[in-house]
Amino acid sequence: MKTRIVVYSLVALIAALGWTFVKRPLAVPDTPGVPLPPLPxxxxxxxxxxxxxxxxxxxxxxxxGGSFMNGFTSAIAAFLVEHPRGKVLIDAGAAREIDAHMKTIPFLMRAVSSLTVHQPIVDALKAGGLDPRRLSAVWLTHSHWDHISGLADLGDEVPVWLTDEEIEYAWRDEGGGRLFRELQAQAKPRLREHRFTDGAYGPFPWSKDYFGDGSVVLVPLEGHTPGSLGILVNLASGKRYLFIGDTAWAREGVEWPAEKPLVTRNMVDDDAAMVRDQLVFLHKLQTTNPELVIVPAHDARVHAQMAQFPNREK
Ligand SMILES: [Zn+2]
Structure with a gap:
């Protein structure tokens, strides 16, 4: 009898866990979408x-809802945005000592993560002919280890921009802010705070037009972390990119739309309900603005469609 109860409980537990991986797209309200402002x-x-x-x-x-049969390459990348008035990195990619940085994440996550380093960010920039000292800023989509690692090698000359909510979170959050705090003690990046002082931008309630010409617009995207940031880049060709950090790891997160499965969501998303709202919001943004390319920080399939440094897309 006892054995049977144990077996039934185990089966129920496995079924419950299995359910958390089953595809369940988020409900999208049938309200009209808001178009982005015209291209500058x-x-x-x-x-x-x-x-x-x-x-x-x-x-x-x-x-x-993603398959257990399909691999997913989770890229650790930076995105270079060059404007006549400055060269900026979105996120910092990997440092030379990324192996040590990875030790700041929980054991369970490390155990299921197999890391391959292509080229640390400073070496990649130099190899492509860009002196990292010529960067005018690094904008972090958020403060997690895999977005800030490269700061360790960029020195204390390049200003590093985050939202004030994100700085506060990184100091406070035991796990998520660990490498951030270590880098504060070692590399001492020069932190700067973004302020969304430019009012609404299309459906986004606040924004910051960074260069003042409409080409690069920063927007709040809180949820994954309290100060997560989206960065919209408008190219002269008419192409528009929106970098969304880790709001979704895979493009399907916006396309379906669907959140991360429970197991990983619990480990990484600060406010799961807010992430769900953001995913629905981004899905709506995408269907209303089909020309927009939404770029999750880690989806290598999306990155592969873009120009690879030292190539640039204008
Ligand atoms: Zn990440």
């Missing part, structure tokens, strides 16, 4: 992907 006419802005490392994972761990 700004020349000389470019975008490229600087691939620095990757972690082998499974689609099933990246988006709820």
């Amino acid at each position: 006419n700004v020349q000389g802005v470019s975008v490229s992907v600087v691939s620095t490392a990757e972690i082998a994972s499974l689609e099933a761990f990246s988006v709820r």
Whole structure:
């Protein structure tokens, strides 16, 4: 009798766990979408992907409803945005000592993560002919280890921009802010705070038009972390990119839309309900603005469609 209860309980537990991986797209309200403001006419802005490392994972761990049969390459990358008035990195990619940085994440996550380093960010930039000291800023989508590792090698000259909510979170959050706090003690990055002082931008309630010409617009995207940031880049060609950090790991997170499965969501998302709202919001944004390319920080399939540094897309 006792054995039977144990077996039934185990089966129920496995079924419950299995359910958390079953595809359940989020409900999208049938309200009209808000278009993005028209493209500005700004020349000389470019975008490229600087691939620095990757972690082998499974689609099933990246988006709820993803397959256990399909691998998912979780890229650790930075994105270079060049504007006539400055060269900026979105996120910092991998540092030379990324192996040590990875030890700041929980054991369970490390145990299922197999890291391959392509080229640390400073070396990748130099190899492509860009002196890292010529960067005018690094904008972090958020403060987690895999977005800030490269700061360790960029020195204390390049200003590092985050939202004040994110700085506060990184100081406070035991796990998520661990490498951030270590880097504060060692590399001492020069932190700067973004302020969304430019009012609404399309459906986004607040924004910051960074260069003042409409080419690069920062928008709040809180949820994954309290100060997560989205960065919209408008190219002269008419192409528009929105970098969404880790709001979704896989593009399906926005396409379906669907959140991360429970297991990984619990480990990484600060406010799961807010992430769900953001995913629905981004899904709506995508269907209303089909020309927009939404770029999750880790989806190597999306990055592969973009210009690879030292190539640039204008
Ligand atoms: Zn990440």
